[in-house]
Amino acid sequence: xxxxxxxxxxxLDDADARRASEIxxxxxxxxxxxxxxxxxxDAVVLPGGFSYGDYLRCGAIARFAPVMAEVVAAxxxxxxxxxxxxxxxxxxESHLLPGALMRNEHQRFVCRDQRVRIENASxxxxxxxxxxxxxxxxLKSGEGGYVADVSTLDRLEGDGRVVARYLEVNxxxxxxxxxxxxxxxxxxxGLMPHPEHAVDELCGPGTDGLGFFISVMKxxxxxxxxx
Amino acid sequence: MARVxxxxxxxxxxxxxxxxxxxxxxxxxxxxxxxxxxxxxRFELEIDGEVSDQRLAEIDEIAGxxxxxxxxxxxxxxxxx
Numbered sequence: 523x524x525x526x527x528x529x530x531x532x533x534l535d536d537a538d539a540r541r542a543s544e545i546x547x548x549x550x551x552x553x554x555x556x557x558x559x560x561x562x563x564d565a566v567v568l569p570g571g572f573s574y575g576d577y578l579r580c581g582a583i584a585r586f587a588p589v590m591a592e593v594v595a596a597x598x599x600x601x602x603x604x605x606x607x608x609x610x611x612x613x614x615e616s617h618l619l620p621g622a623l624m625r626n627e628h629q630r631f632v633c634r635d636q637r638v639r640i641e642n643a644s645x646x647x648x649x650x651x652x653x654x655x656x657x658x659x660x661l662k663s664g665e666g667g668y669v670a671d672v673s674t675l676d677r678l679e680g681d682g683r684v685v686a687r688y689l690e691v692n693x694x695x696x697x698x699x700x701x702x703x704x705x706x707x708x709x710x711x712g713l714m715p716h717p718e719h720a721v722d723e724l725c726g727p728g729t730d731g732l733g734f735f736i737s738v739m740k741x742x743x744x745x746x747x748x749x
Numbered sequence: 750m751a752r753v754x755x756x757x758x759x760x761x762x763x764x765x766x767x768x769x770x771x772x773x774x775x776x777x778x779x780x781x782x783x784x785x786x787x788x789x790x791r792f793e794l795e796i797d798g799e800v801s802d803q804r805l806a807e808i809d810e811i812a813g814x815x816x817x818x819x820x821x822x823x824x825x826x827x828x829x830x
Contacts, residue, residue: 579818586815615818622820625766669763669821695764 523548523739526563528593530555530584534571535606535718542718543567546735555587564742565602565646566593568609570662570716580623580665581611590616602646602738603710607663610702610712619703619712620678621670626663627695635727636661636715637689638701642682645708646741650733657730659715661693666714668696668703678703685711751796752829753808757817758789792816793829800828 525543527550529536540550551563555573560566573584584590590612597603597618605613613619626632635658640651651657670678675698678684686702694714702713717731759765765787772786794808808826817824 578815582815582818614820620820622818624763624821627764627766629766629770667764667766671762695766 523742524551524563525549525565525567525735525738526551526553526560527567527569528553528555528589529569530571530573530587532572532575533569533608535569535716536571538716538718539567539569539606542721542731543735545721546732546739548735548739553589555584555589557589558592560592560596565604565738566596568593568603568605568612569718570607570609573608573612576665579615580608581615584612585615594618597705597710600707600709602741604647604734604738605712606716606718607666607714610714611665613710613712618710619705620674621668621703623665623714624667624669624695625665626667626693631662631664632666632693633662634660634693636693636701638686638715639689640686642685642704642708644682645685645704645711645737647711647734647737648685649740650737656689657733658720658727659717659731660719660727661715663694663714666694666696668700668714670697681706686713686715751798751800753794753796753800753805754827754829755792755794755808755812755816755824756789756827757792757812757822757824758787759821760823763821790816
């Protein structure tokens, strides 16, 4: 089981995403934004950070990186893809996920341990959780407000594609408290808070985040992946 | 050489926290009477040669794919004299 983690110029959390994957028991493959193939990986993580300095719009330039053509094609074939924070922004800019992420409503960068509720435990990345389970991840973002038009929001809710929702406070003005969503098939998930920072009791708010990486390993082991 | 300007603005129904912050600062500076502020982006594209219809169609594509995100933003293209 190989999880590829893409590094864009300006990525910050690629090492943590690889480390989380390894703690979950996966082999990891570092990938570069200029790569033209996915080196036979079974799943891809687009990590957090500030790809291309967040110039233009967060994720807008990363979307056109050579590796993204491969990631989009593989995602459409059913390969699990997880975008965390800046990775979520890239997935929205790539149109793999609907909607967009806007500047936090209160204009301030947020860095906090964030309680979220896992709403959908049947995606490729969340099957290790129970639907409705409360977990703590780390939120650290300046442009994390999820927006989409009302019909898109209604469709996401109706199809169970809201994967995670903020609990206790809405930290950034996200519509309907949305913290993460999936595509129709459930193989592509975008999430604003960071599960990869919650995998070690020593240096994070617990180990709730491991479930994302364990889920995808289970998903791949079940053979439900087209490379 | 010709110059083509692409203006990108958030769609009217999208909340603009930056514009709101700018608006909030105006009374503190003593400026009254500004009812709302929306913040956008302006791109100036220097074009080699004439801006033909085909060129303009390409610029429209640039504006719609890279310079703006159609989910949250509208754009206008204008050729500078």
